[in-house]
Amino acid sequence: MKMEEMSLSGLDNSKLEAIAQEIYTDLVEDSCLGFCFEVHRAVKCGYFFLDDTDPESMKDFEIVDQPGLDIFGQVFNQWKSKECVCPNCSRSIAASRFAPHLEKCLGMGRNSSRIANRRIANSNNMNKSESDQEDNDDINDNDWSYGSEKKAKKRKSDKLWYLPFQNPNSPRRSKSLKHKNGELSNSDPFKYNSSSGISYEALGPEELRSLLTTQCGVISEHTKKMCTRSLRCPQHTDEQRRAVRVYFLGPSAILPEVESSLDNDSFDMTDSQSLISRLQWDGSSDLSPSDSGSSKTSENQGWGLGTNSSESRKTKKKKSHLSLVGTASSLGSNKKKKPKPPAPPTPSIYDDIN
Amino acid sequence: MNKDAQMRAAINQKLIETGERERLKELLRAKLIECGWKDQLKAHCKEVIKEKGLDHVTVDDLVAEITSKGRALVPDSVKKELLQRIRTFLAQHASL
Numbered sequence: 001m002k003m004e005e006m007s008l009s010g011l012d013n014s015k016l017e018a019i020a021q022e023i024y025t026d027l028v029e030d031s032c033l034g035f036c037f038e039v040h041r042a043v044k045c046g047y048f049f050l051d052d053t054d055p056e057s058m059k060d061f062e063i064v065d066q067p068g069l070d071i072f073g074q075v076f077n078q079w080k081s082k083e084c085v086c087p088n089c090s091r092s093i094a095a096s097r098f099a100p101h102l103e104k105c106l107g108m109g110r111n112s113s114r115i116a117n118r119r120i121a122n123s124n125n126m127n128k129s130e131s132d133q134e135d136n137d138d139i140n141d142n143d144w145s146y147g148s149e150k151k152a153k154k155r156k157s158d159k160l161w162y163l164p165f166q167n168p169n170s171p172r173r174s175k176s177l178k179h180k181n182g183e184l185s186n187s188d189p190f191k192y193n194s195s196s197g198i199s200y201e202a203l204g205p206e207e208l209r210s211l212l213t214t215q216c217g218v219i220s221e222h223t224k225k226m227c228t229r230s231l232r233c234p235q236h237t238d239e240q241r242r243a244v245r246v247y248f249l250g251p252s253a254i255l256p257e258v259e260s261s262l263d264n265d266s267f268d269m270t271d272s273q274s275l276i277s278r279l280q281w282d283g284s285s286d287l288s289p290s291d292s293g294s295s296k297t298s299e300n301q302g303w304g305l306g307t308n309s310s311e312s313r314k315t316k317k318k319k320s321h322l323s324l325v326g327t328a329s330s331l332g333s334n335k336k337k338k339p340k341p342p343a344p345p346t347p348s349i350y351d352d353i354n
Numbered sequence: 355m356n357k358d359a360q361m362r363a364a365i366n367q368k369l370i371e372t373g374e375r376e377r378l379k380e381l382l383r384a385k386l387i388e389c390g391w392k393d394q395l396k397a398h399c400k401e402v403i404k405e406k407g408l409d410h411v412t413v414d415d416l417v418a419e420i421t422s423k424g425r426a427l428v429p430d431s432v433k434k435e436l437l438q439r440i441r442t443f444l445a446q447h448a449s450l
Contacts, residue, residue: 020440032424
């Protein structure tokens with residue numbers, strides 16, 4: 001039969017409509033049949049009733065349709081009005097404000113360190129005159145005397161490291177507003193650094209030596225413990241490691257990785273005097289090895305250069321008093337440095353201090 | 355009458371050839387699932403099967419029970435849309 005012979009246009013509409021209806025009915029029946037086959041197969045294969053749940057479970061998960069609740073039955077604004085007690089300051093804080101409050105309260109987090117940095121910068125600028133006199137006192141106070149940085153330049157990395165212990169808002173802050181980490185850290189229950197370190201007092205000399213040959217060993221000023229990370233741990237610089245070894249094992253101690261070009265010879269008495277007055281060892285410099293690298297090459301311009309790590313390596317002391325005088329040694333030739341410390345001037349100075 | 359029958363056959367053939375029939379079928383299936391027809395029918399099936407007993411269900415039983423109900427349950431909107439498309443198709447292929 002040829003389509004060309006048929007002409008639908010010749011048919012009247014009722015017939016067309018009838019045909020359309022027929023086609024439609026055919027389609028629907030096809031669908032029904034298809035559905036029947038599916039069901040029958042499901043029944044015979046045994047999975048027809050699988051998606052049924054027992055009425056008890058159905059009740060549990062029934063859709064809730066009450067005003068003020070979502071379909072699971074939860075209240076919309078439930079957490080807004082709830083209050084939590086801050087473990088740090090024991091205040092009752094609204095739930096939605098709890099996280100930012102905790103950040104500031106603990107002094108951890110980006111914003112709090114920024115704010116504290118700014119505050120310290122401001123306060124140090126204001127206290128600059130009085131700080132100079134108090135410095136020597138500070139040094140005498142503690143074995144680990146980390147006097148505040150005098151000069152203007154403060155590295156951000158230092159502050160970040162200091163900061164968790166120096167909550168400017170906390171009443172525990174010392175009146176001098178300086179970094180007296182030795183004192184404050186003890187009272188601060190929340191330690192920023194996990195104290196995964198070794199207390200060097202408990203170690204014998206042999207253990208110390210073996211430890212220092214395998215681990216970083218740099219003593220954290222906050223916890224008074226030696227760093228147990230590898231010799232190349234990024235938190236501390238090689239100068240610090242050298243200083244620690246010198247401190248423990250005498251001036252002849254050499255780092256497992258010997259650094260070339262350390263020249264400590266040019267060590268002026270006069271310079272050292274002024275230096276001692278600014279003894280400071282910032283462990284904080286550790287965080288930025290790049291900084292230490294740069295300060296190494298620099299002519300040790302500002303003592304305020306927080307990264308005294310470059311200087312620390314040059315310290316030589318035969319003293320038990322380990323004031324890791326980073327800065328002291330960098331006098332004179334800052335370009336070349338030798339691992340061997342020139343002993344003479346330093347001990348006397350330290351005697352004075354002690 | 356013969357002509358009509360021939361007409362119908364011709365039209366059906368045309369439907370299949372152009373693939374329109376398949377398209378229409380798919381469209382219908384999708385619409386029925388959307389409107390919940392399938393779920394309604396499934397519930398009805400369950401009852402029937404529970405009545406008859408799971409092991410004694412045959413295809414013929416199901417077909418008999420379901421097709422009549424199914425045809426009745428198709429919502430009007432779906433029916434109208436499908437008819438529209440069929441008419442369009444017929445109009446397109448009027449003078450072939």
